[in-house]
Amino acid sequence: MAMWHKAVMAAVLGVAVASAGGYAYAQADAIKARKDGFQVFRTSMGAIKKVVDDNGPASAAVAPAEAIAAQAAKQLAHFPAGSDKGETKAKPEIWANWAQFEGFMKDAEAKATALATAAKAGNMDAVKAGFGALGGSCGTCHKQFRND
Numbered sequence: 001m002a003m004w005h006k007a008v009m010a011a012v013l014g015v016a017v018a019s020a021g022g023y024a025y026a027q028a029d030a031i032k033a034r035k036d037g038f039q040v041f042r043t044s045m046g047a048i049k050k051v052v053d054d055n056g057p058a059s060a061a062v063a064p065a066e067a068i069a070a071q072a073a074k075q076l077a078h079f080p081a082g083s084d085k086g087e088t089k090a091k092p093e094i095w096a097n098w099a100q101f102e103g104f105m106k107d108a109e110a111k112a113t114a115l116a117t118a119a120k121a122g123n124m125d126a127v128k129a130g131f132g133a134l135g136g137s138c139g140t141c142h143k144q145f146r147n148d
């Protein structure tokens with residue numbers, strides 16, 4: 001499809017969605033924002049894994065651990081009610097069990113903060129344990145609230 005054609009299609013679709021209400025747009029924006037946020041999680045976990053595999057330097061785990069903690073603090077805002085529709089793997093159970101979902105995200109945030117503290121102290125044993133604990137909290141939430 002030619003570029004101009006795509007642009008016209010996008011404009012047409014945009015108008016169609018907008019006329020159905022700004023709501024649909026907001027949901028799609030939220031889904032994109034949270035996926036971008038989870039990609040920050042993924043990239044940062046990769047950086048921390050390298051520190052664990054290389055047995056240091058612990059200082060290299062500070063920034064990625066802090067990035068996860070900061071992103072975790074923003075992620076819940078990208079889960080508006082009803083955003084289990086569309087290009088998403090989020091299960092509707094999230095909104096039926098919001099307190100638990102929120103608790104899982106806060107747990108990940110706390111574990112990332114603890115990991116950053118261990119990394120700042122140069123404690124590789126604690127960095128390794130913290131990496132395992134944080135990874136566990138990712139898995140716990142995915143198992144319950146994310147479709148495969």
Ligand code: HEC
Nearest residue numbers: 035038041042045088089090101104105108138141145146
């Ligand atoms: C509180 C629950 C929760 C926690 C904690 C959590 N996730 Fe997720 N994650 C989800 C949900 C729900 C989705 C599906 C999002 C969607 O498709 O809209 C997801 C999606 C993802 C994705 C795919 C994003 C995309 O581009 O489609 C990655 C990667 C990811 N998570 C990594 C992680 C990592 C790494 C951690 C731990 C550091 C983590 N997540 C912690 C709930 C969580």
